[in-house]
Amino acid sequence: MTPDEILDTVAGICLVAGALLCVAAGIALVRFPDVLSRMHAAAKPQVLGLLLVLLGCALRLRTGVDITTLVLVGLFQLATAPVAAHMVGRTAYPHDDIRRDLLITDELAGHIDRIRADRAGEPEETSPVRTA
Amino acid sequence: MTSQPKAPLTSRDRRRNRAVAVTGLVTVWVLLWGTFSWANVISGLVVAAVLLVVFPLPPVTFAGRIRPVPLLRFLVRFLRDLVVASVQVAWLAVRPGEPHSAIIAVRLRVNTDLNLTLTAEALSLVPGSLIVEADRRTGTLYVHVIGIRGLDEVERFRHGVRELEARIVAAVGSAEERDRIRHDEAEPSGSAELEGAPT
Numbered sequence: 001m002t003p004d005e006i007l008d009t010v011a012g013i014c015l016v017a018g019a020l021l022c023v024a025a026g027i028a029l030v031r032f033p034d035v036l037s038r039m040h041a042a043a044k045p046q047v048l049g050l051l052l053v054l055l056g057c058a059l060r061l062r063t064g065v066d067i068t069t070l071v072l073v074g075l076f077q078l079a080t081a082p083v084a085a086h087m088v089g090r091t092a093y094p095h096d097d098i099r100r101d102l103l104i105t106d107e108l109a110g111h112i113d114r115i116r117a118d119r120a121g122e123p124e125e126t127s128p129v130r131t132a
Numbered sequence: 133m134t135s136q137p138k139a140p141l142t143s144r145d146r147r148r149n150r151a152v153a154v155t156g157l158v159t160v161w162v163l164l165w166g167t168f169s170w171a172n173v174i175s176g177l178v179v180a181a182v183l184l185v186v187f188p189l190p191p192v193t194f195a196g197r198i199r200p201v202p203l204l205r206f207l208v209r210f211l212r213d214l215v216v217a218s219v220q221v222a223w224l225a226v227r228p229g230e231p232h233s234a235i236i237a238v239r240l241r242v243n244t245d246l247n248l249t250l251t252a253e254a255l256s257l258v259p260g261s262l263i264v265e266a267d268r269r270t271g272t273l274y275v276h277v278i279g280i281r282g283l284d285e286v287e288r289f290r291h292g293v294r295e296l297e298a299r300i301v302a303a304v305g306s307a308e309e310r311d312r313i314r315h316d317e318a319e320p321s322g323s324a325e326l327e328g329a330p331t
Contacts (some may be wrong), residue, residue: 021218028225036276037233038223039262047257048218065166066310072163079148082256082263088274093235105286108265108274115267 009060018052023043035092043085050077150188153189154180202302209299213258231280234286235264238293241273241316242301242309247253250296250304261289 003007028041054070060065095106154177161176162168171252224231240251245268252263252273264275277289305313 021222024225026223028221031225033230036229036262036264038276038280040276041225042261043256044214045222045225047215050214068163068166069327072160081252082253085254085256089262093264101233103234105283106235108235111237111267111274112265113274115222115265118269124133128230 007059007062011056011130014052014056014059018049018054018056021049021052036089039085039089039092042080047077050074079100149189150184153184157183160173160263168280197306198304199302202299203304206299206303210258212253217258220279231279232281233276234280236275236277236286238273238275238290240271240273241294242297242305243268245310247297247301247305247309248273251293252299254296254300255293261293 004111024085025041025044025046028045029038032038032041051074058067058070061070093112149185157180158173158176161179161195162172166174183231240247248271250264250275252266255261255273255275256263262276262278263273264276266272267274273290273293275293277286280286301313
């Protein structure tokens with residue numbers, strides 16, 4: 001096998017594995033019982049799936065210009081996916097749609113009012129853009 | 133942040149923060165163009181300068197310094213955790229039955245914005261966890277954990293989060309923060325207590 005063929009094979013494996021993880025994430029989105037569980041599906045298998053697809057593309061393309069773009073896509077995905085999942089989770093809690101019967105323990109319930117009150121008291125801390 | 137006295141940034145700190153921001157922005161700019169040339173670097177510097185003037189970044193106190201070996205250890209462990217977490221959630225997705233979960237409070241030992249952010253980010257990507265709420269006053273993260281079966285697993289998970297925090301502090305924390313972790317590990321102060329006043 002020439003080095004090119006080996007790289008192509010590895011790229012193929014990465015692409016298929018990444019696609020499978022994305023499928024699993026999709027299945028989880030449909031099957032999981034409530035919003036919070038579904039955000040797990042969006043935050044993890046999907047991120048690794050995308051990273052594997054990017055790695056596969058990088059191994060197949062092998063040109064500097066493309067690889068730098070792929071690296072950026074991966075980095076921003078790693079940085080933003082948890083934030084997006086957190087924002088959705090925070091909005092969803094507390095809500096009737098959360099399946100409390102499936103929760104083994106909920107240590108947030110007793111604190112949520114105080115935390116939200118704290119935050120309301122310092123509105124400038126939560127605004128995304130701060131002016132100097 | 134009113135309850136947490138923060139030392140005002142010296143002009144040296146501020147210069148360093150700005151230098152880090154400019155370096156990061158220029159790197160992204162050059163990566164976007166895909167080729168390293170002086171034209172790219174110089175136009176990147178101009179864009180970075182304009183960005184920093186128009187959208188000033190909120191001050192981040194970065195007290196520590198980056199240590200390569202613990203950072204590498206953190207990254208390797210992080211990648212491993214990411215794979216384990218993805219396979220775990222994928223398995224939960226196709227397995228019959230509904231997965232149980234829990235919302236757990238974990239009080240971090242180092243209550244700084246940077247540590248809270250990094251731990252929360254890493255935590256959201258590794259085994260079965262998702263941040264629902266963060267309490268800055270006490271430095272507590274409220275974590276939703278999926279695929280959990282009993283209360284003993286809750287404690288194990290809480291321990292795991294604090295280990296993750298220790299790895300992050302070892303990689304980028306200051307000497308004082310590392311001391312606090314080491315001190316705490318020598319005589320554990322009961323991780324479950326949460327009602328106490330903020331330190």
